[in-house]
Amino acid sequence: MRSKKSPTVYKKKLLSTVKDFFQYWKKSDQQLLEEVLDGFKFDVMKEGDKHFAIIGESKFEIKSKKSSAIGIFLANIPYFVYGEGQLIWDLPEKVAEIQRSAIKLIEFPCLRHVTTLETYLILEMGLRSLYTTWLGDVTTIKYKDHKVKVKHPTYRRLKLYLRKKGWSIYKVKVNGEVFPFSQGSLLTWASKFIRDERADLAIRLAINVRNLLAHGELEWELYPTLESIKSSSFLVAMMFSNLKLRKS
Incomplete structure (x- = not known):
């Protein structure tokens, strides 16, 4: 039944x-x-x-x-x-x-x-991989007077790199955009690809x-x-x- x-x-x-x-x-x-x-x-x-x-x-x-x-x-x-x-x-x-x-x-x-x-x-x-794909083969990180190019970047690698540097996550720019360090900010970043x-x-x-x-x-x-x-x-x-x- x-x-x-x-x-x-x-x-x-x-x-x-x-x-x-x-x-x-x-x-x-x-x-x-x-x-x-x-x-x-x-x-x-x-x-x-x-x-x-x-x-x-x-x-x-x-x-x-x-x-x-x-x-x-x-x-x-x-x-x-x-x-x-x-x-x-x-x-x-x-x-x-x-x-x-x-x-x-x-x-x-x-x-x-x-x-x-x-x-x-x-x-x-999927979100993390989406960000990694968006980064491309080479990405540029800017923080104050620092400018660093990273080859074959991934979301995880960039997050670890920034944490080790101790840079303010609010002032770091990756490919011209603020880096989505937290899960909430990553969701916000990804919203433009959801529609x-x-x-x-x-x-x-x-x-x-x-x-x-x-x-x-x-x-x-x-x-x-x-x-x-x-x-x-x-x-x-x-x-x-x-x-x-x-x-x-």
Whole structure:
């Protein structure tokens, strides 16, 4: 027997939950998140005394209909906020490697928190790789009277270099722009390659959940799916596509 839960059943609780922890909140998020939650729904199938949730082509056991909603949403933010995606492999190897890892982890229900973290790491590594690609083969760093050229730069290498130098992160310019030293500033920098407000919200919210997971601060039972991995992959591919368009 299959049933659908009305989105209004979850909206108030989910909205309150997200606002309690969402670090990268924007003024426009309130209305957009309400629209997202108005459309949030999933099928529930009962087989004997067990309940199974169905999202796209994924089917997984849940403890109860009511208690699973928050965990289902938080573990599948790219899918529910942005929409359906697909696995894209024409991405930087580090991103593709994380995708492969996340897909393997899906098979182990006991590792759902790790799977969710790995899925959202696709987005975080996607942002870092996007910045590295934007830098090009040679980049110029300027700080006061200092001017340094760095060959084959990466986001990680530049961050370590600036930290070792002890230069003020607010006064350093990389290729003429302020270096996005923090995760929040990197998200802001990447926004010009996102363009879609739902995609922007999905990436910011998913990365915020990833941060909570990395510090063991997420209290809900999570239910990640392949659909979330597909949407994450597609979002990263979209950013790289927009980067290429801006460069052409």
